[in-house]
Amino acid sequence: MSTTKWSVDPTHSEIGFKVKHMMFTNVSGQFTKFTAEATTNGDSFEVASFSFSGDIDSVSTGNADRDGHLLSGDFFDAAQFPKITFESTAFNKKNEGEYTLNGNLSLHGETKPVSLDVEFGGIAKDPWGNTKAGFTITGKINRKDFGLTWNSTLETGGVLVGEEVKLAIELQFVKQ
Template sequence: MSTTKWSIDPTHSEIGFKVKHMMFTNVSGSFQKFDASIETEDDNFENAKIEFSGDVDSITTGNADRDTHLLSPDFFDAEKFPKLTFSATSFNKQNEGEYELKGELTLHGVTKPVKLEVEFGGLAKDPWGNVKTGMSITGKINRKDWDLNWNSALEAGGVLVGEEVKLHIELQFVKQ
């Protein structure tokens, strides 16, 4: 078996998240600068080696004031912790087209294990002859597990920012 390398196609990939605001609506955001790679045995993705990194200062939520606050020491402290990284520890097939991805997420100087669900889109050739693959990845993390603790109590009870962060990731890779 030979090792196959896959590089991210950033123009067809998104790293998104949602978090509750005031306990009843979601605020969406994304990271605009990121990189990812996969190494597989031939075209078999089971137990693939998957690496990801993102630039924290590329976060956007559509609101400049909120984005500035997220980059501050209250949240990500982007000056001190400029990258978030993920390194897979396992990528196992659950059902046809469904995988479980486990790995180590490092964020805000803290590394913790995470488990994500993957919908694997298969392989296809684009009009230029490149072999591509796509994945839709979802999961949830608790931001406090990575020491992202800032919050504000609401007068009516509850808090301004929810603890649970929902991840919605679309990745497309091209075979090297």
């Protein structure tokens, strides 16, 4: 079977995250500049490999001051660590249309193994004849595992920023 390359369609994809603020609400953000690729045997994603690279300076939470703080040395330190990357190590079927994606996530100078849940939406041709494949990816990481330790204590005894970061990713790939 021949190897097939797939490239992300950024206009139909999102790299999102949520983190607790003041212990009781979530702040959402996303990376707006990124690339992702998949390699498959033919059109089958059963043994696919995935890679991703995102520009840290494309982080957007809808608030310019917060985004500026995230880019600073308190958080991402975008000047020193301009990319977030992921390389898969395994893609295993759990149930029909459900997979576990394991790989190495590199962020802020640290590389750690992560495990993500994947829902495979299927493969279809778009109106222009392009073959597309869709995925919904979710998971959680602890930001402290990647050296993102800045916080502020609240008067109530809690902290301003939660440690757990929830990932919410939508990827649409185009067959090359």
